[in-house]
Amino acid sequence: MYDMRLSRSPTMQTLVVFCVVFALQSVIRFISPALMVNLFALAPPVAVRPWTLPLSVYAHANLGHLLSNAVALLFAGLLIERVTTRFRFHAYFLTVGIVAGMAQIWVGGLFSVNTPAVLGASGAVFGLFGYLIAGNPVTDAVLGRLHLSHRAQIAVVFVLAMLATLMTASPGVALIAHFTGFAVGLVAGRLHILRAETQATSNDRAVQ
Incomplete structure (x- = not known):
C-alpha cells in the first residue's frame, strides 16, 4: 500500500524524471x-x-544542482x-x-552581451514554494483581515519574490528564473489554481 502511494505521488514521479534526464545528460556529456x-x-532562439523548453526544466548542471x-x-x-x-x-x-x-533568457539577454542559457528545475521549485506560502489557510486568514488593495497585493508579491531571490543569490544562479517562479507561485497560490475540491475533502476526512 505504501509503495503504491509513493509510485502515484507526482513529487516522486518528478524526482524519477530528474534522475532519468540526468542519467541521459551524463551519457551524452561523456x-x-x-x-x-x-x-x-x-x-535563444528557442524556435x-x-x-x-520542457527538457531544460528537468535537466541539471551537476549532481549538486540536482540534489539541492x-x-x-x-x-x-x-x-x-x-x-x-x-x-x-x-x-x-x-x-x-x-x-x-523563458524569463531568464529574455530578461538576461537584455542586460548581457553573452548568450544566456538556463537549465534546472529551480524556477519550477520556487513556484511550488510561492504557492505553498500564498495558498495556505493561514495566509488566507491574514490577508482577509488586512483588506489590501490590488496595488498593495502586487507590491507584496514583488517584495516577497525579491526577498526569496536575494536569499539564493550567488554566481551562476538563475536569479530571474527564481524571481519569476516565486512570483507566479504567489499569484497562483492566492488564486488556488491547484486546489482540487474532491482531493481536499478526501484529505480533510483522512485527518479527521
Missing part, C-alpha cells in the same frame, strides 16, 4: 559536452530547439500534492518552469 548543452539547455532541487522539491511538493491532482501538479510544475526559464 560523448560531447557541447551536444549535451544543445539538447538540454534553454537558450530552433523547441524541445529544450530534489530536496527542495520533496519539501514543497509532498505538501502541495495533498490538495491537488497528479495532472494539475505536473502541468503546473512544467508550465512554471518553462515561464521562469
Whole structure:
C-alpha cells in the first residue's frame, strides 16, 4: 500500500524524471559536452530547439544542482500534492518552469552581451514554494483581515519574490528564473489554481 502511494505521488514521479534526464545528460556529456548543452539547455532562439523548453526544466548542471532541487522539491511538493491532482501538479510544475526559464533568457539577454542559457528545475521549485506560502489557510486568514488593495497585493508579491531571490543569490544562479517562479507561485497560490475540491475533502476526512 505504501509503495503504491509513493509510485502515484507526482513529487516522486518528478524526482524519477530528474534522475532519468540526468542519467541521459551524463551519457551524452561523456560523448560531447557541447551536444549535451544543445539538447538540454534553454537558450535563444528557442524556435530552433523547441524541445529544450520542457527538457531544460528537468535537466541539471551537476549532481549538486540536482540534489539541492530534489530536496527542495520533496519539501514543497509532498505538501502541495495533498490538495491537488497528479495532472494539475505536473502541468503546473512544467508550465512554471518553462515561464521562469523563458524569463531568464529574455530578461538576461537584455542586460548581457553573452548568450544566456538556463537549465534546472529551480524556477519550477520556487513556484511550488510561492504557492505553498500564498495558498495556505493561514495566509488566507491574514490577508482577509488586512483588506489590501490590488496595488498593495502586487507590491507584496514583488517584495516577497525579491526577498526569496536575494536569499539564493550567488554566481551562476538563475536569479530571474527564481524571481519569476516565486512570483507566479504567489499569484497562483492566492488564486488556488491547484486546489482540487474532491482531493481536499478526501484529505480533510483522512485527518479527521
